Each structure stands twice: as C-alpha cells, then as structure tokens.
Amino acid sequence: MSSDLLCGSHAAPVVTQLRRHAPLVHCITNDVVQNFTANVLLALGASPAMVVDTDEAAQFAAIADALLINLGTLTRPQQQAMRAAIDSACAAGKPWTLDPVAVGALTLRTEFAQEILARRPAAIRANASEIRALTGESGGGRGVDATESAHQAREAARLLARRTGAVVAVTGEVDYITDGERTVAVEGGTAMLTRVVGTGCALSAVVAACCALPGDRLENVATACWLMKRAGEEALTVSRGPGSFASALLDNLHAQAFGGAYETH
C-alpha cells in the first residue's frame, strides 16, 4: 500500500525518449485548452494534431502514435468522433488516454466515460473526485481532511487501474500513478498551476504522448506528471502572476526537453 517516490534520475531518460521519438498525438479535447495543449506538446518535442470530423478522426487515429480523449466540452457529434477514433486506435494497436473532465456532476459525460472505459484506455489522468466518480464512489470525499482524501484518491485509483487495465494518474498536491499493483508518488509543483486553465488537460496530453514510448508505462506516465510539477516550480521563480507563469511554464518544459539550449536551424 506504500508508494515509491519518483525522482529525477528515473525521469530524465523518459524525457529524452519523448523528445527523440516525438510522438504524434491525436488530441480530441475541449474547446478551452486546445491551443495550450498543443503548445505544451510542442515545447516537449512531441507533435500535436487535432482532427475532429468522425471519418477523419478514424483515419488519423490509426496514423498517430497516441490518442487523447478529453471530455471537457463534450457534445453529441464529438461523441461519435471519439468512438470512431478510439476504435481505430485500438484496431491499430495505438494507446489512448482518457481525461474524464468533470465526470460525476454531469450526466452525458459520466455515462459516456463509463461506456468508453470498456474500450480499455492505456492511461487515465484525472483529479480525485473524477476518479471516484469513475469507480462509483462519488461524493464521499467532501469534508474529510486532505490526508484522508489523498489516501482515498490513491485507493480509488488502484481500484480503477485493476478494473480497467489502465495506468491511472490521480493528480493533486501529490500525484499518485498506479497500475493497480505498483504505485508511484510525485511531489512538488505549485498552486499557481491551478490558476492557469488547462494545465491538467495538457498534462493528460503529455501522458498520452508518454504512452507511445517504449519501456515501463507506469514510469513513463509518472514522468509526465513529474515534468509538469518541475516545470511549475521553475516557472514560479521567474513569474509575477499567472500570465507570465503560463509563458514560463512552456519555456521550462522546453528547457527540460531540449536542455535549455535554443534550437537552431
């Protein structure tokens, strides 16, 4: 039941692989975070592509290295495209990642999340209440203290991982990443990450990218979480508020991937 702490020496080789493999990530994500998500992937050396028509989504999911499904601004037409993309990705042996934004509170996305969970995502990235909604334990966390809540979230993540076969990342003050057997903890970060929209959604895109890498998926997904927390800490030291923080976050993700050296022709 204990968690191992991920440290930088484990993360560094995964970051290098991410830049070298430069996975092409098909993102079907919400309207609010498309630009930031793409910029986070580009900063790390990955290639984002948003393809949304149902037929094109099916075509593209087979070509791309990984697929991200984010339910933040779900619509019925988008459900069709998501189903087609997931089926196509699965048929082509490409991993897909679920970000179940705000499941629990809203019916359409909650039912849809349950439906697509059966198609075996490679990874799920969510906050504690979303994870509990997926395991059917929604609402129990309110009012309990933070320690209890972190413990609950970790246990719910383990349960969800065992049920679905996915690596589950439940993120918050401490992130827990689990395959149902092993659990890795990632500490640090900054509350300023919660004052910029889309940092969680963009992390899910990085998780999707890391699922396309060779090696241990648990460690790959944990590295995605580690990257965002480290970049947040670094960005905070050079920013004056959430606007300059968002810019600095991209700068720092890029520096982690490319060693701080400018790319040149």
Add this chain to the structure above:
Amino acid sequence: MSSDLLCGSHAAPVVTQLRRHAPLVHCITNDVVQNFTANVLLALGASPAMVVDTDEAAQFAAIADALLINLGTLTRPQQQAMRAAIDSACAAGKPWTLDPVAVGALTLRTEFAQEILARRPAAIRANASEIRALTGESGGGRGVDATESAHQAREAARLLARRTGAVVAVTGEVDYITDGERTVAVEGGTAMLTRVVGTGCALSAVVAACCALPGDRLENVATACWLMKRAGEEALTVSRGPGSFASALLDNLHAQAFGGAYETH
C-alpha cells in the same frame, strides 16, 4: 443625467468579495476567447467552466453561481444550449449576463439577442454600437464626434436598462454602468486593451461573476469594469507590445485579487 465616477475605495471591497466567494461561472462563449476568458476568471480567484451540450448546459447552469452568454461565434446548435442554460439559470435564481457581440450587423445573432433579452438578464456588457443595436437605434453614431457618441451610448444604455431590468455596462474610452436610474462612470484604461482579442469578452465574464456577489449590483458591475481598466494601465507599464501586455494583464488582475503575494501551498 450626470454620472458618478467610481473610485478605488468603492471597488476594493468588491474585489475582495470576488476572491472570497470565488463564484463558479458557467461560460457559453465564443470560440476565440475561451482560454483567455477562463484565465481572467482564474486570475481573479473565480472558477470558470465551459459546458456546451444542451442537456449538460441545463444541468450545469443550475449548479453554477452565474451564467455568461456571449454571441461571438453563435451557431444554431449553440442557440439551443443557450436557451436551455438561461431557462435553467432563471429557474434556479442564478443571474445571467449577455455579451451581444456584433449584434446589429448580423441577422441570426441580432434576432436571437432580442429573443433572449425577454428572459431578463442580470447584466449586459457591450460597446456603444451593440447597445444601440439592441435599442433599435443602430447606425446613428457614425460620423459624430466622440463626446456626442459617449453621450448617445450612455443614453442608449439607460434606455436598455429601463426596458430590460438589467444593469447595462457600455464600455469604451469611458465605461458607463447604469441601472436606468443611477449611472456610474469608469475612466482610464489603455488603447492596448483593443490590441488583445477577448479583453471585452473576458470583462463580460467578470461582470457575470460580479453579478453573483451580494451587495449593490450596479457597484459590483462597475467594479468589474474598473478592474479591467486598472489592470490594463498597470500592464502597459511593464509590457513591450500586445503579447507581453496580455500576460501582464493576467498578472495584474491576479495581483489586484490576491494582493500581489504569490499563492503558496
């Protein structure tokens, strides 16, 4: 017919309330400004959420503290979601705010704006030509000088406020905020605010958030306008153009809400 000038001593307690109440604002807004709108609300301590499917929009409008309806990239499916959200917000006693982007010039949105005005928005935030389009006086402002135009805009805003029961904010070089009886003026700001897309749309979201606060709605809405003008002035002093200005604007809104201190865990 005169206007009182809003000063910082009136605005400060509203800013504090905004951060403390942290209203959850349901934004159904245009495709161009979703990210910036969310980041402006987050910078001030409020919570944005964009929920767009018709059924989910109806569900969520009852849960959220306030609703924003922005017509910038109106589509027919979006009209359905907006109607459902407005009805749900009204039934739950939650205030909704209208940003009638570009009404007057384009038929679909102009007719739709007239339709939903009957559902009694708590507030309307628009520029002078949009306000005049809503009162049926469109086109009269062209060619007249700025003083005349400001006077016309203020009178049109008063008329619209009396007709609809909304607090109306007509924004420009000077903002006028009126409930049809009292009118408050907010001066200052910078033309650089017009070189960053979405500053007006994001202001409408802050107006929506302020409509969820206790106290005098006229003063709450005027404070939203005051916040954006002050942040613009401050941002201009540390920016080299519209890119760095947009970042600095978010930094300064955050500093106004959180006292300039970094949030920490």
Add this chain to the structure above:
Amino acid sequence: MSSDLLCGSHAAPVVTQLRRHAPLVHCITNDVVQNFTANVLLALGASPAMVVDTDEAAQFAAIADALLINLGTLTRPQQQAMRAAIDSACAAGKPWTLDPVAVGALTLRTEFAQEILARRPAAIRANASEIRALTGESGGGRGVDATESAHQAREAARLLARRTGAVVAVTGEVDYITDGERTVAVEGGTAMLTRVVGTGCALSAVVAACCALPGDRLENVATACWLMKRAGEEALTVSRGPGSFASALLDNLHAQAFGGAYETH
C-alpha cells in the same frame, strides 16, 4: 526558374499600408489557433472577425475586406459555412485565401480542398507537402534531401499558381511566393516558429489581410511572409523558450506595424 529575394525596403511600404487600411479579415479557421490568429492580426493593425454560422458567414464575407479559409479542424457543418462564405466573398469581389492544413493525409479535407480550389482563391499558403498534395504529387518528397525538396516545393507552387490563378506561398526554411511566372524568396526566420502552434495558420491570416491591399499581390503576400520571419528572428533574441517567444512574436509584429511606439489614447 530563379527567385528574387525580398528585402526590407520592398516590404516596409506594404506593412505601412496594412496598418493604414486595417483590413477586416473574416477568418473561418481551426479550433486550435483562433485566439493566436486574432492576436497576430490585431498586432499588425488589422481587424479579425470569426463568424461561423452558415447564414452569418455569407452575410459577413460580403462586408469584410478579405476571407481566410483554414481546413485544420474541418467538419461537415463547417464545410457549408465555408462554401457560403467563399461564394459571398467572390460575389462581392473580396479576395479569399486558402490554408489547406494537412491535405493529402486525410480524405474529407483533401476532397474539399480540390472542390473549393475551383472557386479561385486569391492566395494559398501551405507547406511543401500540402502544396504537392494539391497538385497531385503527394509523397514524392520523402527521403530526398532538403535542397531537392525546396526545389520540388518551388516547382509545385509554380504549377499550382498557374493552375489556380492564385498567388502561392510555400513556406519552410525558405519561403517561396509565386504567381506562376515570378517567384520571390524570403529567407531567415527561426526553428522556434515551429515550436509554437499556429504561426503558419496566423501567417495565412496575414496573407489574407495583405490580399485586400492595393498594389502588387505577389509582393503583398511576400511581405506577409517576410513579416513573420523578421518577427521570429527578433523574438528569439529576447525569449527563453516557446512561451516567452510567442509573446515576443506578437510584440515584434506590433513594433513593425506601429514603429515600436506604444499606442496611446
């Protein structure tokens, strides 16, 4: 078969015209880059407007000075709006510009691009593989060296220009702009432009804006390309990564248009 190199002395008067004419550019573009596209146009003194409903798109394309059609997140409803807008722009004698994002790989957009090419765009801005897909030579470029690839791209652009009557800009390490007879080259820029999403899409919007200017269309479009490369070079000198680079890019575009002086009331 040789290309003339565009230099700053040719570009400067076009930049001045762009700011003075301040063309209103109707952008029907992809979900990922709407905000950045609008901010790039605003930085240069142009006016962006995104209008997406089919009826409103037809209305607005006749009012605006130029139209941009970008296929990045094409959907079937969007196809209808694009057809209506193009027809309306053509009927009103307004130039339209095509950005055929990712044509070749995906069926819906490839067939649609071929369909609308018959409606005679004023300009096309694309990368080498997209240009070759439009001329039916897709796939030949893989594995050949960069010199050969640049030569191929230039020849494909000339062919496409002669077939369609459009000014074609094929952009990459060197941009080539051609009307089928004359070809202008624009050198410089920085690879960092490829680490920020939407720089190519935003360039297409600037190309659209420049098509609304009087004078030689070939030189106007080449100036759009020149502007983005120069701004990229300048931005690189003051940035620490792609986040601060994106802000600095907007700052520098603004400085090129407005002479580096802040606008004031």
